[in-house]
Amino acid sequence: MISSINLFLHQAVEAYQRGNYSGAEVMLKRILEVDQKNFGALCILGLINATQFKYRKAVEYFKKAEIINPNDLLNLKNLGAALIDSGENKEGLKRYKKIVQIAPLDSEAWFKLGITYGQLGESLNALQALEESISLQDNNSDAWYFKGVVLKDLGRESEALLAYEKTIELNTVNSLAWNGKGGILYLKNNLKDALACFDKSISINPNNPLVWYNKGSVLSELKKYKNAIESFNKAILLDENFxxxxxxxxxxxxxxxxxxxxxxxxxxxxxxxxxxxxxxxxxxxxxxxxxxxxxxxxxxxxxxxxxxxxxxxxxxxxxxxxxxxxxxxxxxxxxxxxxxFPSKNFIAPIANKHEKIRLGYFSADYREHPVAYLTSELFLLHDREKFEVFAFSLSAAESKDPVRTELKRNFDHFLDLENHSATEIAQLARELEIDIAIDLGGHTQDSKTGIFANRAAPIQVNYLGYPGTMGAEYIDYIVADTTIIPDYSRVHYEEKILYMPNSFMIDNSSRVPSTRNFTRAELGLPENAFVYCCFNNGYKFNLQQLEDWVEILKAVDNSVLWLSENNEFFKINILNNFSKFKIKSDRIIFASRLDAIDDHLARCKIADLFLDTHPYNAHATAIDALKAGVPLITYTGNAFAGRVAASLLKACDMSDLITHSRQEYINLAIKMATDKDYFLKIKTKLNENISSGPLFSTKKFVKYLERAYLIIYERYLFGMTPDHIMIDGSKSS
CATH class of the missing domain: 1.25.40.10 (Tetratricopeptide repeat domain)
Structure with a gap:
């Protein structure tokens, strides 16, 4: 009988090896009818089912074989693999753990254990198992590759990069390793080298949609949008549900x-x-x-x-x-x-007080950008006896960008860090012992909030670039004023408030209108019309705002509305929307972009009245209008973004131009155009206040801000937690 069973088993194995799975299965089941505990038959039946992707059935056979011979390594490996393939990762993990106990020198078993830990999200255990596998067989390129994957998951990017490079050294045609290396370089903001890696991966395997997607992501970061779209299209072609x-x-x-x-x-x-x-x-x-x-x-x-x-x-x-x-x-x-951007690390309190407080300003906008226009003089005016000022530049600029050139002169240290990861930049800030890190970007394009999640400095401040709370426990303060954030609104901010006297906004006092004399004719504006204007971005417009402007234009016959053209689609849709309310297209005039900001300021003077948007106000554009002597009417809102214009007007002592309802806004806009005496009174007052008021007194603002920095720094040194701080503008500096 035993010899017959062995013969049947031998024939079944041959059938299996030839791919005759059904024939082999018939013979093996006959064996089990005679010998239910035939270990060989159970193992081969498991293999047959696993080969045909019937993993659950395979698991049944391998488990029966395990009962008979619980320490058979080959069956344990097959069972572990089938359990993983059937989605039973935890059960598979138990088998691989048992295998390495029985055979601790089995490199492949340690490798499979590491992979299984990784699938379960146990990255540290996965790393230990993979390192054990590599120590037993250091030329296993797959083990090195998955070590890179795990290290990346752990946030150990530099080590992950080394692991991917070792994989490529062992196997130059591992497309996944090239993709992994590209991913790390992308995280480090080394975009050109990342792109080269993705291209290499694609040259090896052009059919992986993920790599095409990654290439598109890098091209987007490089602002090569046309090429990025082509890569995304390729990814979608390979996976239409991507x-x-x-x-x-x-x-x-x-x-x-x-x-x-x-x-x-x-x-x-x-x-x-x-x-x-x-x-x-x-x-x-x-x-x-x-x-x-x-x-x-x-x-x-x-x-x-x-x-x-x-x-x-x-x-x-x-x-x-x-x-x-x-x-x-x-x-x-x-x-x-x-x-x-969850919190990653909180550094220990600094032990010694520096001779000068080290300020780190972090921005992706050290270029021709509103944030740079407004802040350039701030960096220059800081008191160098009290402060050492660092620029952490997160994004490149054009080689001949005039604003960048000026900014580099205004800092003590200007660090070009566009090719560094958030983690690396935070580490550099810690090594430089930055005392106060000021985020000038917040939740805006190209910013790197991960820097602050890694605690770049013991004190971290949200200022100017983003008009709202960061929502992060690791941002200690937000710079504002009592108009922007009244007491009752503090609950909507994760940060404590640094209250500036007057307005929270700063401007560069050297930023003045050019001497260029624009005429209404060259700007396409009627000579005798009352010119309302709004130079805000298109996303700040909405139907409710347009309806208010319609009512204003209908009430003031000899008036036009002068808008930034923004984009061709905006122009078409705006005109169509106005036409629905019977406003003719010749009453809506569009201003094209001017390259020089001083020319734009000179052009603004042509307008009579700036009409603000709601719920997102004019910010830098409001500064521009007021600086040019153009009155501005705002309908103030509840959120930071909708209270900025009111803050600026109060700082100009022009509170009469702040409204609190749509109808009040409409009525005032009409009055300004129809009551010439009132309009002249407002216009005269504004022009007087521009020179005498605090809004454009940059030196005073810098002193107030420095006072705030000194207070929060001293509080930190004394172990005090962040709290709301009110800077008194009546005190001398």
Whole structure:
């Protein structure tokens, strides 16, 4: 009988090896009818089912074999693999742990154990197992590759890079390793080398949609949007359900100002997966960019409902122009921080007081950008007996950028860090012993919040670039004023408030209008009309705002509205929207972009009255209007972004131009155009206050800000926790 069983078993093995699985299975089951505990038959039946991807059935046979011979290494390995393939990772882990106990010198077993730990999210255990495997067989390129994967998951980027490079050294055609190396270089912001790695990966295996997607992401960061879109298209061609690639394609289209195509892309993506992260918010923001308000009320209601149920539907910056609800802005920011930039490290208190307080200003906008225009003189005017001033530049600028050149002269140290990761920049800040880190970007494009999640400095401050709370426990203070954040509104901010006297905004006093004399004729403006203007970005416009302007224009016959052209789609849609209310197109005039900011300031003087937007006010554009002597009317809101113009007007002693309802805003705009005496009175007062008021007194503002820095630094040295600080503007510096 035994010899017959062995013969049947031998024949079954031969059939299995020939690929005759059904024949082999028949013979093996006959054996089990005679000998239910035939170890060999059970093992081969397990292999037959595993080969045919019937993993659960394979597990049944391997487990029966395990009962008979619990320490058989080959069966344990097969069982472990089948358990993993059937989704029973924890059970598979038990077998691999047993294997390395029985055979501690089995490199492959340690490797499989490491992979299984990794699948279970136990990265540290995975790393230990993979390192054990490598110590037994250091030429296993797969072990090195997965070590890189695990190290990346642990945030140990530099070590991960070395592991990927070792993989490539052992196997130059490992496309996944080239992709992994590219991913690390991308995180380090070494974009050109990352792109080369993704190209190498694609040359080895052009059919991996993820690598094409990664290449598109790098190209987007390099602002090569056309090429990025081509890469995203390739990823989508390989995987038509690659929703993330579709979303990022839409964002790239928007960034290259192909807004209409971006809207269409987002709409197509929502047909596949409407609840994909941040898709709805991106869609709404892009529609706002082109004044496409169709179904916008419905979409915003849907958005708010999703926010209420804690869905990730909109980024913090995009939310500012959608609704005037600071409690939602905080909720969105906290969620964004939790998911994207959780706290990584809190450094120990500094032991010794520096001779000078070391200020680190972090920005991706040290170039021709509103933040740079406004702050340039701040860095120059800091008291060098008390402060040492560092620029941490997070993004490159054009080689001949005049603002960049000026900024480099205004700092004690200017650090070009565009090719460094957030972790590396935070580490550098700690090595330089920066005392106060000031984030000038917040939740805006190209910023690196991860720097502050890694605690770049013992004191971290949110200032100017982002008008709202960061929602992060590791940002200690936000610079504001009592208009921006009244006492009752503090609850909507994660940070403690550094209250500046007057306004929180600063301006460069040397930034003045050019001597160029513009005429109404060359700007396309009627000679005798009352010129309302608004030079805000397109995303700050909405239907409610337009309806208010319609009422104003209808009440003031001899008036026009002068707007920034923003983009071609915006112009078309704005004109169409006005035409629905019987406002003729010749009453809406568009201003094209001027390269020189001083020329723009000179051009602003032509306008009679600036009409602000709600819920997202004019910020730098409001400064420009007031500096040019153009009165501005604002309808103040509840959130930071909607209270900036009011802050600026109060600092000019022009509170009469602050309104608190739509109708009050409309009535005042009409009065300014129809009551010439009142208009002249306001205009005269503004021009007097520009020179005498605090808004454009940059030196005074710098002293106030320095006083704030000294206070929060002293509090830190004395072990005091952050608290709201009110800077008294009546005290001499």
């Amino acid at each position: 929703v993330k690639a579709r979303c990022d394609k839409g964002s790239a289209l928007a960034l290259q100002k192909d807004y209409q195509d971006a809207v269409s892309c987002f709409e197509e993506t929502m047909k596949l997966q409407i609840d994909h992260e941040y898709l709805l918010g991106n869609y709404i923001h892009t529609k706002l960019q082109i004044a496409d308000w169709k179904n916008l009320t419905r979409d915003i209601e849907n958005l708010i409902n999703k926010i209420d149920t804690n869905e990730k539907v909109i980024t913090p910056f995009f939310a500012l122009s959608v609704f005037d609800r600071p409690e939602l802005h905080k909720k969105i920011a906290k969620q964004w921080i939790k998911n994207k």
